[in-house]
Amino acid sequence: EAQVTQNPRYLITVTGKKLTVTCSQNMNHEYMSWYRQDPGLGLRQIYYSMNVEVTDKGDVPEGYKVSRKEKRNFPLILESPSPNQTSLYFCASSMTDNPGNTIYFGEGSWLTVV
Amino acid sequence: GEDVEQSLFLSVREGDSSVINCTYTDSSSTYLYWYKQEPGAGLQLLTYIFSNMDMKQDQRLTVLLNKKDKHLSLRIADTQTGDSAIYFCAEGTGNNRKLIWGLGTSLAVNP
Numbered sequence: 001e002a003q004v005t006q007n008p009r010y011l012i013t014v015t016g017k018k019l020t021v022t023c024s025q026n027m028n029h030e031y032m033s034w035y036r037q038d039p040g041l042g043l044r045q046i047y048y049s050m051n052v053e054v055t056d057k058g059d060v061p062e063g064y065k066v067s068r069k070e071k072r073n074f075p076l077i078l079e080s081p082s083p084n085q086t087s088l089y090f091c092a093s094s095m096t097d098n099p100g101n102t103i104y105f106g107e108g109s110w111l112t113v114v
Numbered sequence: 115g116e117d118v119e120q121s122l123f124l125s126v127r128e129g130d131s132s133v134i135n136c137t138y139t140d141s142s143s144t145y146l147y148w149y150k151q152e153p154g155a156g157l158q159l160l161t162y163i164f165s166n167m168d169m170k171q172d173q174r175l176t177v178l179l180n181k182k183d184k185h186l187s188l189r190i191a192d193t194q195t196g197d198s199a200i201y202f203c204a205e206g207t208g209n210n211r212k213l214i215w216g217l218g219t220s221l222a223v224n225p
Contacts (some may be wrong), residue, residue, distance in 0.1 A: 004156070042217040043157075043202070090156055099145040099206040099213075105156030 002027045006091050006106035013081055013113055021076045021109050023091030029104075031097045032074040033058065034066065036087040037108075043090070049074055050097060081113040116140040118216040120203050125222045132190040134219045136203030139184060143205040146179060148188045151200040151218065160188070160201075190221075198223045 004025045013019050025032065033048035035058075045058030049068040063085055065077040074093075078085060089109045094101040117139045126132045138146070144165050149157040163170045163177045163186070170177045176189040186205075190197055203216040 040217065043215040045213075092156075102159045103157075103213075105158065107154070107156045 002104065004091055004093055004104050004106040006089070006109045008109060009107065010110045011112070013111070015082055015113055016080050019078050019081060021089055021091075021111070023074045023076065023106060024072050025093040025104070026072065027093065027095070027104065028071065029093040029095050030071070031095070031101070032068070032091065032093045034064070034074070034076045035090045035092065036060065037090060038087050046076070081111075083113045085111065086113050087111060116205070116214045118203055118205055118214050120216040120219045122217065123220050123222070125224060126193050128193060128195060128223055128225050130193055132193045132197070132221055132223075134188045134190075134201050134203075134221065136186040136188075136216055137184055138186065138203070138205045138214070140205060140207060140214065141184065142207050145206045146186050147204040147206070147213070148175075148177065149202040149204060151202065153199070157202060193221075193223050195223045195225060197221060
């Protein structure tokens with residue numbers, strides 16, 4: 001089954017404690033991205049990756065890092081989380097960045113930073 | 115900058131038709147999308163339409179595009195309780211990197 005898998009699904013952490021949200025897709029997709037979803041602000045792109053070892057900033061990259069060492073994995077790293085990073089995070093992938101390619105989303109990761 | 119707007123809430127009775135509206139500002143949009151987000155789940159592509167089309171029908175879903183008014187609508191015929199979700203409109207001009215998303219319309223279907 002084609003899917004994008006994120007972990008953890010739910011996490012409460014403390015300010016400053018580094019954390020990583022993993023993302024894996026099994027569709028051999030080249031393009032992957034991370035979004036955060038906040039009330040009243042909708043979906044905002046954090047980082048994206050066109051292919052292995054190719055990453056770029058989205059609209060709200062501050063406070064986040066990513067890596068793309070393998071095609072299937074695209075972890076989101078919060079080096080020093082702060083309360084304003086409390087949000088619902090989605091990983092997504094598509095075959096390429098061609099707009100005709102369907103974007104597949106993970107189920108989301110609820111992150112609370114206290 | 116580019117913007118996509120949707121009404122935030124819509125409530126319908128089961129069996130009625132639902133119409134969710136979206137307006138966008140970027141006249142160079144080439145693709146317009148409707149995504150569905152069910153509670154506790156990620157977004158799922160429902161349908162999309164190319165900018166050179168006026169209408170697209172897919173089973174209970176009808177998408178209408180008015181390019182002149184930059185208005186997109188999604189009609190769900192015979193709405194069911196399982197259609198209760200948040201529906202996102204998005205538009206893209208050249209690639210998936212630059213999709214502009216609306217804030218989503220929360221559809222409530224009442225028995």
